[in-house]
Amino acid sequence: MASGFTLPGLGWDGGRAADFTAHSDSGRLAGRVARVDKSACTVLTEQGELRVEYGDEVPCVGDWVAVRLGAPGTDPRLDAVLPRRTAIVRGGVGRGSRSGLSGDSSGHVLAANVDVVYIAEPAAPECDLGRIERLLALAWESGAQPVVLITKADLATALPELLDAVTAAAPGADVHPVSSLEGTGLEPVRLPAGRTAVLLGPSGAGKSTLVNALAGAPVMDTQQVRAADGRGRHTTTHRELHVLDGGGLVIDTPGLRRIGLTDDAAEGLAQTFADIEELAADCRFADCAHDAEPGCAVLAAVESGDLPERRLVSWHKLRREAAWMAGRGDARLRAEQTRKWKVIHKEMRRTGRNRP
Ligand SMILES: Nc1nc2c(ncn2[C@@H]2O[C@H](COP(=O)(O)OP(=O)(O)OP(=O)(O)O)[C@@H](O)[C@H]2O)c(=O)[nH]1
Numbered sequence: 001m002a003s004g005f006t007l008p009g010l011g012w013d014g015g016r017a018a019d020f021t022a023h024s025d026s027g028r029l030a031g032r033v034a035r036v037d038k039s040a041c042t043v044l045t046e047q048g049e050l051r052v053e054y055g056d057e058v059p060c061v062g063d064w065v066a067v068r069l070g071a072p073g074t075d076p077r078l079d080a081v082l083p084r085r086t087a088i089v090r091g092g093v094g095r096g097s098r099s100g101l102s103g104d105s106s107g108h109v110l111a112a113n114v115d116v117v118y119i120a121e122p123a124a125p126e127c128d129l130g131r132i133e134r135l136l137a138l139a140w141e142s143g144a145q146p147v148v149l150i151t152k153a154d155l156a157t158a159l160p161e162l163l164d165a166v167t168a169a170a171p172g173a174d175v176h177p178v179s180s181l182e183g184t185g186l187e188p189v190r191l192p193a194g195r196t197a198v199l200l201g202p203s204g205a206g207k208s209t210l211v212n213a214l215a216g217a218p219v220m221d222t223q224q225v226r227a228a229d230g231r232g233r234h235t236t237t238h239r240e241l242h243v244l245d246g247g248g249l250v251i252d253t254p255g256l257r258r259i260g261l262t263d264d265a266a267e268g269l270a271q272t273f274a275d276i277e278e279l280a281a282d283c284r285f286a287d288c289a290h291d292a293e294p295g296c297a298v299l300a301a302v303e304s305g306d307l308p309e310r311r312l313v314s315w316h317k318l319r320r321e322a323a324w325m326a327g328r329g330d331a332r333l334r335a336e337q338t339r340k341w342k343v344i345h346k347e348m349r350r351t352g353r354n355r356p
């Protein structure tokens with residue numbers, strides 16, 4: 001792209017400017033990371049789109065960065081990643097999630113500085129409420145506002161009922177049916193200038209089609225487009241930040257087969273299951289596990305039909321998973337420390353020193 005972007009159009013504000021002052025004095029350029037590849041990333045700046053090399057500090061899509069322009073003929077280099085306001089952190093792929101916002105690898109932080117998390121769940125063949133809850137936990141944990149989009153709404157057989165079921169599974173989040181195909185339901189999804197959304201959801205949910213519908217002009221290849229030119233089923237393979245025509249920014253992500261929770265998902269789960277948390281206040285025991293305890297208000301709500309049993313089952317499942325991740329994190333930490341000490345002891349024996 002030849003022309004530049006305006007920083008406010010990319011989501012810049014006074015706080016970012018303050019973060020940037022430490023880097024601005026020596027002719028550095030502020031920009032927003034649109035895409036990350038091995039060793040280089042695409043950064044949107046007032047001077048246009050730049051290819052920027054990075055080293056040990058790995059940026060992720062959505063990051064605000066300081067770029068150092070090299071001598072003519074050399075590639076710009078990443079100088080620093082500015083502090084992240086929000087971060088979508090995916091668990092279950094190595095360590096580093098403990099620190100949340102500063103997760104230590106690009107594979108870990110899916111997107112940064114996002115205002116809204118759009119959770120795309122297709123109306124057909126079926127809506128998977130458990131998957132929505134899992135993504136809601138991730139979204140609440142990120143610090144951004146989750147919004148559930150029932151995509152391919154044109155294929156729904158009983159939309160009002162579906163809407164009710166999804167709304168019950170998403171307390172505190174707005175739920176909107178959308179059809180990119182028919183162009184309906186898009187208004188509440190449109191973003192004001194400078195606001196950033198990330199789209200999460202399974203492969204085939206219609207995320208790329210929705211990005212195109214919001215953009216007004218095709219910015220993404222979709223499965224259909226590719227199928228037509230004989231190149232088979234296209235799937236999004238990388239995360240990318242798109243600047244929409246009407247303002248607003250959206251990050252498309254590949255449909256992840258499995259999004260694990262991080263080991264510190266407790267807060268996100270509490271918000272995802274705010275209805276269960278509220279009921280739990282009336283359980284006889286303060287530490288009620290809502291399993292088989294007498295005087296359990298949650299089980300009573302399931303019994304009376306106020307709380308779908310599916311939801312309690314989902315709560316148990318995700319809580320177990322988060323607890324397991326936490327245990328695994330601790331086990332890894334211990335193993336790492338043991339390894340470190342083994343090396344130190346070996347070195348001590350070798351040098352005859354008895355202190356590290
Ligand atoms: N009926 C209907 N089909 C849609 C709609 N949106 C997308 N589709 C179709 O669903 C299929 C998948 O759409 P994509 O946008 O590629 O899905 P995706 O979520 O980006 O998939 P990945 O890139 O694999 O993550 C395509 O064949 C689209 O034409 C819609 O609103 N209604």
Ligand SMILES: [Zn+2]
Pocket residue numbers: 280283284288289290291293295296297298299
């Ligand atoms: Zn209980």
